[in-house]
Amino acid sequence: MTEFKKTMKTIILSFTVLTLAGAMTPVRAQVEYVDPTIGGIGFLLEPTRPTVSLPNSMVRVYPVRRDATDDQIRSFPLTIISHRLGELFWLMPCAGGPDTGAWSRPAAYDQEKTTPYYYSTRFDESGIRTEFTPTARCGFFRFNFPTGKATVLLANRQGGEMNAGTNNSVSGVEHFKDMAAYFYGEFSAPVSIKSSTSDNKGRLAVTAGENSPALEFRYGISFISVDQARQNLRAEITDWNFDGIKQKARDRWNEVLGQIQVEGGTLAQKRVFYTALYRCYERMVSITEEGRYYSASDHRVHEDARPFYVDNWIWDLFQAQEPLMEILQPNMVSDEIASYVRMYEQSGWMPSFAVLFGDHPCMTGNHAAAWMADAWFKGIRNFDLKTAYEGLRKNSLDATLLPWLNGPKMPLDDFYNAHGYMPGLRPDEKETEPKIVPGELRQSVSVTLDNSFDDWCIAQLAGELGNQADRELFLKRAAFYTNVFRGDKGIMWPKAADGKWIEPFDPKFPTGRGGRDHFTENNGYTYNWDVKHDLRGLFTLMGGAKAAEAKLDQLFREDLGAPKHKFYDLIPDSTGMAGQFSMGNEPSFQIPYLYNYLGSPWKTQKRVRMLLETFFPDTLLGIPGDEDGGGMSSWVVFSMLGFYPCSSGVPAYCLGSPVFDRVTIRLKNGETLRIIAKNNSRDNKYIQSFRLNDQPSRRVWFRHADIAGGGTLELEMGDQPNKTLGADPADFPPSEMSLLPKTLE
Numbered sequence: 001m002t003e004f005k006k007t008m009k010t011i012i013l014s015f016t017v018l019t020l021a022g023a024m025t026p027v028r029a030q031v032e033y034v035d036p037t038i039g040g041i042g043f044l045l046e047p048t049r050p051t052v053s054l055p056n057s058m059v060r061v062y063p064v065r066r067d068a069t070d071d072q073i074r075s076f077p078l079t080i081i082s083h084r085l086g087e088l089f090w091l092m093p094c095a096g097g098p099d100t101g102a103w104s105r106p107a108a109y110d111q112e113k114t115t116p117y118y119y120s121t122r123f124d125e126s127g128i129r130t131e132f133t134p135t136a137r138c139g140f141f142r143f144n145f146p147t148g149k150a151t152v153l154l155a156n157r158q159g160g161e162m163n164a165g166t167n168n169s170v171s172g173v174e175h176f177k178d179m180a181a182y183f184y185g186e187f188s189a190p191v192s193i194k195s196s197t198s199d200n201k202g203r204l205a206v207t208a209g210e211n212s213p214a215l216e217f218r219y220g221i222s223f224i225s226v227d228q229a230r231q232n233l234r235a236e237i238t239d240w241n242f243d244g245i246k247q248k249a250r251d252r253w254n255e256v257l258g259q260i261q262v263e264g265g266t267l268a269q270k271r272v273f274y275t276a277l278y279r280c281y282e283r284m285v286s287i288t289e290e291g292r293y294y295s296a297s298d299h300r301v302h303e304d305a306r307p308f309y310v311d312n313w314i315w316d317l318f319q320a321q322e323p324l325m326e327i328l329q330p331n332m333v334s335d336e337i338a339s340y341v342r343m344y345e346q347s348g349w350m351p352s353f354a355v356l357f358g359d360h361p362c363m364t365g366n367h368a369a370a371w372m373a374d375a376w377f378k379g380i381r382n383f384d385l386k387t388a389y390e391g392l393r394k395n396s397l398d399a400t401l402l403p404w405l406n407g408p409k410m411p412l413d414d415f416y417n418a419h420g421y422m423p424g425l426r427p428d429e430k431e432t433e434p435k436i437v438p439g440e441l442r443q444s445v446s447v448t449l450d451n452s453f454d455d456w457c458i459a460q461l462a463g464e465l466g467n468q469a470d471r472e473l474f475l476k477r478a479a480f481y482t483n484v485f486r487g488d489k490g491i492m493w494p495k496a497a498d499g500k501w502i503e504p505f506d507p508k509f510p511t512g513r514g515g516r517d518h519f520t521e522n523n524g525y526t527y528n529w530d531v532k533h534d535l536r537g538l539f540t541l542m543g544g545a546k547a548a549e550a551k552l553d554q555l556f557r558e559d560l561g562a563p564k565h566k567f568y569d570l571i572p573d574s575t576g577m578a579g580q581f582s583m584g585n586e587p588s589f590q591i592p593y594l595y596n597y598l599g600s601p602w603k604t605q606k607r608v609r610m611l612l613e614t615f616f617p618d619t620l621l622g623i624p625g626d627e628d629g630g631g632m633s634s635w636v637v638f639s640m641l642g643f644y645p646c647s648s649g650v651p652a653y654c655l656g657s658p659v660f661d662r663v664t665i666r667l668k669n670g671e672t673l674r675i676i677a678k679n680n681s682r683d684n685k686y687i688q689s690f691r692l693n694d695q696p697s698r699r700v701w702f703r704h705a706d707i708a709g710g711g712t713l714e715l716e717m718g719d720q721p722n723k724t725l726g727a728d729p730a731d732f733p734p735s736e737m738s739l740l741p742k743t744l745e
Contacts (some may be wrong), residue, residue: 030257031250033274036114039623040068043575043584044568046084048279048627050114054249055256055281056309056332057136059221063109063121068620072106073121076132077157078139078183079221081176082311082355083282083629088174088181088221090155093143095126098151098205103198116278117249133246135236137289141217142242150208150215152187155201162202164193170204171226177357179296184229185219188240216240223287223294223356224301232289256281259328260641264661264680271618273640273659279633280321284309284336287356296358297346307332309339312354315363316631318371319589323645324634326378327707330668333375334382340368341388349399349406350391361406364443364520365450366395366458370648373457376464377651377741378704389461393470396455396477401447403520404437412442415497421483422447424494424518426502439516445484445492446520446587449530452481456533457649460741478737481531485541490551492527494518508561508580509570521573522587525555525580529591532647535735539598545729549598555591556581556607576615576624583615584625589635590646596654597646597732601700602686602721605657608639609685612659642675642715643702647735651704651744654733655726657685658715671710680717687725688716700726701733703744 036050047067053060060080063073064087077087094102108124120131127146132139143150154162154170160180162172168187173180189212194205208215218240220233237245257274265273286307287293293308294301302308309332314322325333343359344350350368351359369392376385400409401416409417412433416422424444425431436442459474486493486501494502494510494517507524510517519527529552531538539548558580560567568575575584582588592611595603615624616636623632638644642658663675690697691714692706702713726732734744 029254030261030274031116031253031278033270034116034253034257034278035271035275035618036116036278037068037620038272038275038618039620039627041620042067042626043621043624044572045575045626048623050119051282052114052116052119052132053134053282054117054136054252056283056285057134058285058287059134059137059139060282060285061119061132061134061139063119065106071108073109073123074106076130076141078219079181081357082360083313084626085355085360086176087157088176089172089183090153090157091141091217092153093123093126093128093130093145094151094153095128095145095147096149096151097207098153102153103155103203115250116253118246131242133242133249135245135249136286137222137232138218138220138236140237140242140245143215143217145213145215148211148213150189150212152206152215152217154185154204154206156203157201159200160202162195162204164195164204170206171229172202172204173226177296179223179294179299179357182222182224182226182229183219184222184226184233185217186233188214188216188218191215216242222289224289224292228289228292235290253278259666261664262660262662264677265659268618269640269659272612272616272622272636275618275622276616276633276636276640279627280324280630280637283317283321283629284312284339284354286335295343295346296356297343297351300346302342304342306338307335308342309336310354310356311629312336312340313362313628313631314352314354314367314371315365316586316626316628317634318367318374318648319586319631320634320638320645321630322371323374323648324630324637326375326380327665327667327673330375330378330380331382334380337372337375337380337388338383340372341384341391344391345387350388350395352406359406361404364401364403364447366392366399366401366454367450367648368392369396369454369457369461373460373649373741374645374651376461377649377745379708379745385461386465389458389465392458392461396451396458396474400435401451402433402436403440403443403447403516405435410435416448416451416480419483419499420448420477420480421495423497424502426496427504429496441516443516443518443520444494445518445524445527446530448484449481449492449527450520452478453531453533455480456737460649463740464742475737478533479537481534482537482541485538487541490542490547491524492530493524506561509567520587521571521585522582523571523574523580525558526574526582526585526587526591529555529594530587532590533649533735533739534737535594535597537737545598549595549600552591552594552598553603555579573625578611578614582625583611584623584632586628586631590644593644593646593654593656596700596726597735599727599729599732600723601655601726602723604654604700605686605721608656609659609682612636612639613682642677642713646733650734650739650741652701652733653704655687655690655700655702655715657687657717667708667710669709673707673710674712676712676714678714678716680715681719683719684717686718686721688718688722690715690725698725698728699731699733705745
């Protein structure tokens with residue numbers, strides 16, 4: 001292909017042309033809106049990383065530094081262990097021959113360019129330019145050395161071996177978390193390689209000949225063997241064509257991001273939207289290598305043509321990221337769930353945070369139940385439900401429910417099963433369970449709420465399997481949330497083992513560092529609304545719909561109760577505060593949408609627009625809390641589209657306030673979902689009327705079945721609330737203990 005044809009092909013792939021009022025207006029490719037630096041400074045906790053990868057793929061690379069304000073890069077990984085769980089292998093270019101300090105010397109940088117598919121930077125002192133682009137299981141670095149003296153350093157991060165091979169090749173193994181990662185790499189020019197060892201870490205100093213301003217390094221990663229890493233490289237990078245690999249990576253991202261096309265809105269809003277959508281493809285990742293995969297669940301290599309996925313922080317993702325993928329990538333979701341089922345078969349327990357090195361049982365709950373029920377009732381059924389149910393049931397009845405633990409149940413779990421709540425400790429009581437994770441504590445109220453919801457989801461799956469006895473058992477357990485609601489205070493409250501409410505207790509400032517005695521990363525004001533499966537029952541406990549609405553209003557107005565520095569010292573995860581509402585943490589995500597269940601959906605429309613505008617700008621401070629591989633970003637994607645899944649296991653969505661004038665979503669079944677917001681603007685955020693598939697609707701919600709085969713949501717927007725739309729209780733979204741999700745299919 002001639003250079004001219006290549007250039008024209010790139011232009012055609014990058015731009016489409018629309019005729020508007022007789023003018024030819026170029027439309028940017030979706031990937032060009034993505035800015036991976038958005039959120040690169042964390043408010044209090046972890047920043048985002050400018051991750052370069054393919055969607056849901058094994059090799060993920062970013063510069064290792066504190067955050068985006070750090071002007072020094074320490075190294076580049078060849079890939080990472082898991083989102084926010086560390087890196088594998090160590091690479092750094094340097095000028096001339098390295099001294100012993102070169103292995104730990106950071107370098108100041110400038111002229112950085114970050115995209116999902118390509119990264120480059122120039123180091124200040126040496127002038128070396130470093131570029132990177134990925135394939136699914138491989139990476140490709142390109143270096144330019146202004147002095148003509150080319151050296152690349154490679155090493156282990158945590159221990160292992162690094163070896164020089166023949167024909168300018170290198171290889172290595174990294175040992176971590178009772179497993180290993182392997183790489184095989186090649187340099188584009190003749191090199192000399194010196195090996196050494198320090199602190200059980202292998203090192204390679206790779207030097208090209210004199211007058212070598214350009215040097216490239218391509219490599220494959222494997223979790224099976226060095227030979228498999230070599231095969232991955234041979235399969236995915238067949239020649240020394242950095243720009244060709246870069247173009248393929250760009251095309252792949254544009255294919256995925258282009259599944260959703262938006263019109264209207266501002267440039268900043270498009271940048272926020274597509275960057276959020278890009279973040280939603282950081283998890284899960286396929287680790288299948290030519291029909292084989294290594295599973296840390298049984299420490300064996302398995303053969304299976306079906307992809308095997310890991311890296312799912314399910315507490316963070318089940319509420320929005322996984323429901324988003326159920327719309328956009330249902331086949332991938334079925335493969336992900338099937339991977340979880342295989343992990344259960346291999347280990348004996350259904351995992352919670354299924355990461356590369358096995359189950360990493362962070363947080364609380366049995367949320368694989370919510371994820372699988374949600375997928376099942378949205379028609380995603382290409383997995384073994386019977387075996388999945390077996391694992392979910394075992395995790396609920398026979399495993400410990402305590403935070404950050406997995407395995408057989410303990411005495412506190414027997415108490416939960418018998419009394420219907422996890423007992424909390426009074427301030428002067430000492431812990432009785434020696435296996436409690438230090439610093440995490442019991443999180444007693446959150447454990448009760450999370451497992452009540454998950455057990456409701458298990459009950460629905462039991463019904464699908466015709467097991468009515470189990471259905472009744474788990475519905476009874478789904479009502480356990482009522483045991484930690486204190487009626488005279490109107491709020492969720494910890495209860496001691498003797499059945500008495502714990503005193504003294506302040507719902508704003510739970511005891512324990514980070515509030516971990518009774519709540520997970522938040523306080524009682526957030527967890528007061530964490531009853532996704534039975535909002536009708538919750539509102540009854542609160543004194544009825546009007547009282548619940550007033551309480552919800554007050555949530556956004558309630559003062560912190562202390563200076564900010566003291567509040568955040570106690571509850572550092574509860575960030576992005578609007579009153580006592582925390583935009584920066586996942587348990588809050590459904591809260592702004594709850595007005596739809598109370599007859600005042602216009603308040604949802606107002607709140608959601610305010611939260612998007614306030615906490616999600618297109619800047620380095622554009623994420624109000626931890627971005628857990630799509631957890632926060634998926635809330636942004638849904639909310640900017642104009643609807644949200646308030647309860648996993650219930651195949652329905654609540655309306656919010658769409659940001660864009662028109663959205664087109666290409667579904668995997670070949671159909672199209674369109675969202676049209678007429679007369680839309682920053683001020684015109686209120687829905688005046690709603691038509692669903694050409695039919696007028698008084699509801700402010702719709703079923704998954706209404707859009708699964710394509711469809712149109714048409715909204716007329718205005719600057720004044722329509723307080724009658726969705727105000728009739730007969731039109732409220734469904735959320736009650738007796739709901740049968742299959743009736744919504």
